[in-house]
Amino acid sequence: GAGVSQSPRYKVAKRGQDVALRCDPISGHVSLFWYQQALGQGPEFLTYFQNEAQLDKSGLPSDRFFAERPEGSVSTLKIQRTQQEDSAVYLCASSPTNGLATIYEQYFGPGTRLTVT
Amino acid sequence: QQQVKQSPQSLIVQKGGISIINCAYENTAFDYFPWYQQFPGKGPALLIAIRPDVSEKKEGRFTISFNKSAKQFSLHIMDSQPGDSATYFCAAPLTDDKIIFGKGTRLHILP
Numbered sequence: 001g002a003g004v005s006q007s008p009r010y011k012v013a014k015r016g017q018d019v020a021l022r023c024d025p026i027s028g029h030v031s032l033f034w035y036q037q038a039l040g041q042g043p044e045f046l047t048y049f050q051n052e053a054q055l056d057k058s059g060l061p062s063d064r065f066f067a068e069r070p071e072g073s074v075s076t077l078k079i080q081r082t083q084q085e086d087s088a089v090y091l092c093a094s095s096p097t098n099g100l101a102t103i104y105e106q107y108f109g110p111g112t113r114l115t116v117t
Numbered sequence: 118q119q120q121v122k123q124s125p126q127s128l129i130v131q132k133g134g135i136s137i138i139n140c141a142y143e144n145t146a147f148d149y150f151p152w153y154q155q156f157p158g159k160g161p162a163l164l165i166a167i168r169p170d171v172s173e174k175k176e177g178r179f180t181i182s183f184n185k186s187a188k189q190f191s192l193h194i195m196d197s198q199p200g201d202s203a204t205y206f207c208a209a210p211l212t213d214d215k216i217i218f219g220k221g222t223r224l225h226i227l228p
Contacts, residue, residue, distance in 0.1 A: 004160070031214070042123075042206045042218030043161065056214065091160050103149065103216050108160030 002026065004094050004109035012115045013082045021077045021112045025094030032075050033106065034067055035091040043091055049075060050098045082116045089113050121209050123219030131227050136194040138222045140207035143188070150183060150190045153206040153218070161206060165192070197226045 005024045013019050025032050031050055035043035036059075045059040051072035060067070064083075069075040079086055089111040097105060122141045130136045140150075148169030153161035167174045167181040167190065174181045180193040194201055207219040 040221070042208075042220050044218070045211075045215050048214055056212075059215075093160070098214075103151075103210050103214060104166070106163070106216075108162065110158065110160050 004092055004107050006090075006092050006109040006112050008112060009110065010113050010115075012117060015082060015084060015116055017082050018078065018080045019082055019114065021079075021090050021114070023075045023077070023092030023094075023109060025073065025075070025092070026096070026107055027073075029094035029096050029107075030072075030098045031095040032069055033093040033095075034075070034077050035093065036061075037089040037091055037111065039088070046077070046090075079114075082114075084116050087114055087116045121207055121217055121219040123207050123222060125222060126220070127223040127225070129225045129227060130197045132197060132199060134197050134226075136197045136201065136224055136226070137191060138205055138207070138224070139189065139191045140209075140219055141187075141189045142209045146210045146212050148183075148185065149210050150181065151208050151216075152179075152181065152192050153208060155204045155206065155221075164205070194224075197224075199226045199228045202226045 007022045033048050034046040037043045047067045048056040049069040052069050064080045066078045091111045093106040093108045095106050124139050151166035152164045154164040155161040165176050165179045167183050172183050178195045183190045202225050204221045204223050206221050208216045211217045
């Protein structure tokens, strides 16, 4: 079956522009995560949704970052007034479970590589 | 800030050899330690994981060893193959729904 898809795969933005990154999770998956992966680093947690509810946004680096999942399926990560330090790969992951079990079973998308010039 | 310290940063192994990657962790929400494999241009994929009831888990050529007293765990890849060349991340649970990843080990298997 189809895995997690993300679009666009690559995005180049000029400093100060707003960007929107889309994640299509595996159909029926309850939980959805966003991660930021800087070059040569491991993924870092940004935010977590259970259905349409954003249960944890403690990893969002600033108030320029905003995520939503209004119908409990597709999610969008928006970055306002992009800065060079926002350049990274943004990964989305989904899980068919919630609560404790979500970390046991996460399926990652290919990521969106954002370059801010 | 909770951390997972992973070493080495990069590793070159001859085909057929054993690849060993180590991780050390601080306090975690509970004992569950997964390893992820990531190929260029792809997202990480769960490779193998260990839970607290065993000190070792083996799946094919991949083995996790876990030392709870030392707060360390390691990944062993036996009979390493060129197709194993990838970046490997260890991880640990920070909370019930949040994982913290190591910085990764770039593994290259020489043909």
